[in-house]
Amino acid sequence: MTVGRGGHVLEESLRPVSAAGYVHGYAPEEAARLASQADSLAEVVHAGTTYPAGSLVLEAGCGAGAQSVHLLTASRGIRLVAVDRCARSLELARNRVRGVPGAGEVGWCRTDLASLPFPDDTFDHVFVSFVLEHQTDPQDVLTELRRVLRPGGSLTVVEGDNDSVGLHPDSPDARAVISQLVLLQALAGGNPLFARQLQPALTEAGFTGVHVEPRTVYTDAGRPDLARLFVLDSYVPMVAAVRAQAVTAGLGTPEQWDRGLADLRASAGDGGTFYLTFFRGRAAKPLPAPSP
Numbered sequence: 001m002t003v004g005r006g007g008h009v010l011e012e013s014l015r016p017v018s019a020a021g022y023v024h025g026y027a028p029e030e031a032a033r034l035a036s037q038a039d040s041l042a043e044v045v046h047a048g049t050t051y052p053a054g055s056l057v058l059e060a061g062c063g064a065g066a067q068s069v070h071l072l073t074a075s076r077g078i079r080l081v082a083v084d085r086c087a088r089s090l091e092l093a094r095n096r097v098r099g100v101p102g103a104g105e106v107g108w109c110r111t112d113l114a115s116l117p118f119p120d121d122t123f124d125h126v127f128v129s130f131v132l133e134h135q136t137d138p139q140d141v142l143t144e145l146r147r148v149l150r151p152g153g154s155l156t157v158v159e160g161d162n163d164s165v166g167l168h169p170d171s172p173d174a175r176a177v178i179s180q181l182v183l184l185q186a187l188a189g190g191n192p193l194f195a196r197q198l199q200p201a202l203t204e205a206g207f208t209g210v211h212v213e214p215r216t217v218y219t220d221a222g223r224p225d226l227a228r229l230f231v232l233d234s235y236v237p238m239v240a241a242v243r244a245q246a247v248t249a250g251l252g253t254p255e256q257w258d259r260g261l262a263d264l265r266a267s268a269g270d271g272g273t274f275y276l277t278f279f280r281g282r283a284a285k286p287l288p289a290p291s292p
Contacts, residue, residue: 035096038066040230044215044278045129045158046070053077053104055124060113060145061085061131065093069100071127076102081123083109083116114140121150129158136189142205149285155207157281159195164277171263173256180246181239198281207283218275219268231268235276236261 038045045067051057055078062068062082072080080103084090090108097106111117114137126145132138145155162182167174185192194201199212219227243257252260267274 035064035066036229036233038070040226040234041217041278042070044217045280046074049074049127049156051075051078051125054079056081056122058083058118058123058126058145058148060126060128060141061134062089062093063131064089065096067127067129068093068097068106072097072100072103072106077104079105079107081107081109083111083113085110085112114144116144116148118148120147122148124150124153126153126155128156130160132157133159133185133192133194134188134190138191138194139201139205142201142207146205146207146285151285151287153285155202155281155283155285157198157202157283158278159198160276160278161195162192162276164275166273166275167264167267168273169263169266169271171260171267173260174263174267175260176252177239177243177246177257177260177264180251181242183251184242184245184249195277195279198279202281202283206286208286210281210283212279212281214277215280216275216277218273220273221270227268227272227274231274232265235274236264236268239264 053076055075057071057075057078057080059068059071059080059082062084063086065082068080068082072078082090082093084093087110090110094106094108097103109117113131113135126149128145132141135141149155162178165175165178182192191197199210202210202212217226217230219231221227240261243254243261246252247254247257264274266272
């Protein structure tokens, strides 16, 4: 698979890039958390999104491959190009997708999303999830994704809105530690509330047929498996991972964090409820105007 500029093979690292700015970090625990998140959110992220066999699909910001597995499972026989700026993540992703039944050809590329090494109009479809919120300028990334998408090709983008969390019993301490996570992500150069900007952002980037819909994950005692997989194995570890940063920065105290994390865990137990809203956007690259 050689779709890079100048005939580059995608398995190569095409340029040195920085992996800084991702507030959740790159520890092995984060890769495990992302896998739990992908499994628990498969319906939210992938329902209604399938690609024909043989399609050339770009996964922008594949991370450790947690979503790659679901893409390859839902759309067997596609030719997937997965890109990320972190070499370690690409290595984990490559190992994760080995042996996925029915998986087509997969290429790997280390690159920045705002400067992709592909010609214009290369890909039939582009998929990006939980990535734009971590970009310093997500608008530039969307414009670049539009460039490499063929006319008439589709873009699917999914982002979560951490400010939409609801839980019972309610907890000021839990809300405080979530707010500290949101602030740290912003200080790292991201935009943790980008999900609510999807429609105007996609429109400004020049896409057509833009449609954005909310998709909510809700757990209670009647959904114990989802509560464990999403709340306990994914969301709580994501928040807990920034505890040391928040305390060191003076945003919260260790005692507040202990109470907040305990209350978040309680929302996944008997008598508790938890919900979080995600936004999924669909759009297309316009076809050329007909000749007069």
